[in-house]
């Protein structure tokens with residue numbers, strides 16, 4: 001119940017009505033931003049120097065193990081096509097550069113918005129003729145971390161127009177919606193209380209640019225979807241299933257909200 005007390009204190013200090021009314025719900029214009037660029041802060045800037053150092057050095061970043069495993073999988077043949085990712089895409093350092101910075105993205109073939117995990121699984125099934133990797137499997141996290149690492153330092157910029165627009169609007173609405181026994185929305189923590197302490201953690205602006213990443217609490221690397229589910233669980237809300245439209249649409253909204261932040265994947269977080 002310590003958590004409950006902390007959350008209630010948080011709600012009590014949340015500047016509510018005025019700010020809630022001013023939250024923009026109108027249609028998105030390309031130049032509109034959720035957070036002004038000069039106020040945009042990566043989650044890593046809220047961490048202690050020790051964690052930042054761990055993330056910044058490949059030799060001490062535990063997620064490097066997943067990246068290296070991903071590099072091995074990149075060159076491993078699989079499926080009825082008996083081809084590896086490398087057989088078609090060659091060196092990931094060239095072919096995958098910038099790819100993570102523009103995902104999630106609308107895919108015309110499946111007519112769905114796919115996050116990077118979904119995009120990789122699509123190649124796995126359609127091009128390799130192999131079974132999709134399970135969500136949160138070591139293989140999928142490793143390949144995603146390997147692909148995402150090729151975009152390190154590149155600014156996030158996703159497309160929210162055309163067929164992606166409806167998904168973006170859904171994601172934005174989900175971000176504002178109160179959920180769970182705590183009756184809190186994402187924005188109550190990540191817009192109104194960024195910088196505040198919540199138990200052992202400092203609440204950040206809630207950006208996706210470090211994922212997949214290693215979380216000390218998990219003792220493992222994990223996906224953005226797993227991190228989002230942890231937030232649902234924190235407010236005692238029903239967890240959306242992996243790869244559900246809710247999680248994908250939210251991811252698209254988050255990527256737009258973080259536009260301009262450099263990719264840090266694989267990050268390190270508490």
Ligand code: HEC
Nearest residue numbers: 083084085086087088089099119120123124127128143147
């Ligand atoms: C038989 C060839 C082939 C294989 C094998 C293959 N891919 Fe692809 N992949 C493609 C083609 C062609 C595209 C782009 C066309 C499209 O959009 O479908 C693509 C697109 C992608 C993209 C999106 C790139 C972008 O610019 O948005 C990613 C990520 C990707 N592949 C990852 C992988 C991974 C990881 C593997 C191994 C598990 C893999 N692919 C295996 C042919 C392949």
Ligand code: HEC
Nearest residue numbers: 043184185186189198201202203204206207208231235269
């Ligand atoms: C009760 C407060 C609270 C609510 C509500 C909440 N979160 Fe979080 N969230 C946290 C805390 C605490 C962390 C871990 C510290 C940090 O990075 O902010 C976190 C982490 C995150 C991160 C990872 C940030 C990073 O840099 O690694 C994302 C993304 C995120 N939340 C998105 C969401 C979304 C989307 C929602 C709504 C579905 C949500 N959160 C609801 C408290 C909250």
